[in-house]
Amino acid sequence: MTTATPATPAMSSSHRAAARTAEAVVSTRRRKPLDPFRMVAFVILAVLAVAWLVPVLWAVLTSFKSEAEAAALPVRIIPEGGFTLDAYIQTLSSSMVPRWAWNSLLTSTLVTVITVAISALAGYALSRLRFAGRNVITMLIVASIMIPGQILIVPLFQLMLSLNLVDTYWGIVLPQVVAAPMVFILKKFFDQIPIELEEAALMDGASRLKIFWSIILPLSRPILGAVSIFVFIGAWNNFLWPFIVVNDANLMTLPTGLQTVISAYGIQYAQNMAQAVLAALPLIVVFLFFQRQIIKGIATTGIAGQ
Secondary structure (H helix, E strand, C coil), X not given: CCCCCCCHHHHXXXXXXXXXXXXXXXXXXXXXXXXXXXXXXXXXXXHHHHHHHHHHHHHHHHHCCCHHHHHCCCCCCCCCCCCCCXXXXXXXXXXXXXXXXXXXXXXXXXXXXXXXHXXXXXXXXXXXXXXXXXXXXXXXXXXXXXXXXXXXXXXXXXXXXXXXXXXXXXXXXXXXXXXXXXXXXXXXXXXXXXXXXXXXXXHCCCCHHHHHHHHHHHXXXXXXXXXXXXXXXXXXXXXXXXXXHCXXXXXXXXXXXXXXXXXXXXXXXXXXXXXXXXXXXXXXHHHHHHHHHHHHHHHHCCHHHC
């Protein structure tokens, strides 16, 4: 009577062979010499990162100094009298920074919401609808990206004057809501969505607006998030247009308001640095919460270069 040969030894030997192969691959990768190009690129990026962080660190440290220590020479990293919150207390209590921060938040939010809505609708129309002059409009949108925004300052200001929108929130918001780069980016993204999804919905009797709201927008959340973040950051940092269209201190945004403080009271290093840090805090929070979308937007859409 013969007995069946157990398969366990063969299985274990195959496992051992696979393990030896994996170990050989790992050891080969470990012995692989470092790429000189990658090493040089890493060193260059590290130097650039340090060069970028030094002024930021200097601004933060200066904001925690007294005015005398901040203006003293030679510059000391750690002041003799120690760090203090006086600059932040004076900035928040005796200036209009909270008001300006609210104005920046309000106008930047309005600009973001309206810009994304207009850009998404325009991008979808150029991507899916067939009408006369569609290609011409697309080319004009692409061509308008190359026009510097400063050229439009005078006609935009004249338009705001004629509409009585100077020294108003809408005077700050409306000229910023048309963003040709965002229209083009969203159009290119919509072009990649399979049209079969919309054809099935059309056969079921859905309207174009229903398709856009129920199908296109849910599929476009990543790109909409990236566009929204970059539009918000651009509107928050915008200095030139709010500086031109607003003269009322109660309506100024943070960039224009801080410049007014510097012009009116001279250079107060500690308070100026404290104001700059406070102005940058919302953007830091946005980056910390949405860094994946920001990095994806930079990598896939090139928004940061616009």
